[in-house]
Amino acid sequence: MKRQKSSHDPVFHDLSFADRYARKHMKMAENFGKEYSAKLEKKGFKNGRILDTGCGFGGTLIYLARNIPEAEFYGIDLSDPLLDIAILRVRKAGLSDRVDFQKEDVHRIPFDDNYFNVVLNINMVHLVDDPVTMLNEMERVLVPDGSLFIADIRRSWIGYLDREFKSALTLSEAKKIIGTSNLRKGSASSSLLWWRYENG
Incomplete structure (x- = not known):
């Protein structure tokens, strides 16, 4: 399937559209929060700073903040x-004292x-205009022994069902x-809906 340009323009100015978008994607965001919370717990992470780049309505970050009470969160x-x-x-x-958007x-x-x-x-x-620049910025602000989690939807035949x-x-x-970016070494994987890139 040939890739088509995405348009999320209404999410930048239309509150009712943004509200519908948040409701549609809330469960997904919380599921990522649950997954990353478990992975960070396994790594022994308890306090420090967590950044969500492109945090949207904050679903993932808020879930993490509830489950990692000693950390600071930025979106x-x-x-x-x-x-x-x-x-x-x-x-x-x-x-609000620990989560800053x-x-x-x-x-x-x-x-x-x-x-x-x-x-x-x-x-x-x-979605972004220049993904390499975004990834380079993410690498820049992450400590050398930090944890990186990237996930995005994967183009497949599902595109015939969901635009x-x-x-x-x-x-x-x-x-x-x-590979074009400065991101640290990590592992890439995919499932039916998602591709992921994580380190450690």
Whole structure:
């Protein structure tokens, strides 16, 4: 299946669209939070800083914050409507003292080098204008012994059923982008719906 350009433009200015988007993807985001929480626990991670690049409505980060009470959490995104949803949700969860959402560009992450212990990136590689620059920025802000988790939808025959998958990358396309970037060595894998890249 030939890749088609994605358009998530309404999510940047239409609150009702952003709300529908958040409701549709909430379970997915929380499932990633559950998965990454278990992986970090297995690594012995208890405190430090976690960044979600392209955090959207904050579903994954809020789940992690509930389960890792000693860590600090940061989420960046360019969508005002999604960030409004994220901020409201984090206030309702009583986690505003440990979870900070900011309107920032993933191509220019506004933090110092080696600032984060964990960097997440979910459903973003196929959406951004310059994925290599984004990945390089993620590498820059991650400490040398930090944990990196990337996941994105994988283009396959499912695109005939769900339009969103038509704009996704295949695993080989994703590997090519990653290979062009400065990302540290990791392992790539894929399932029916997703491709992933993680270190350690």
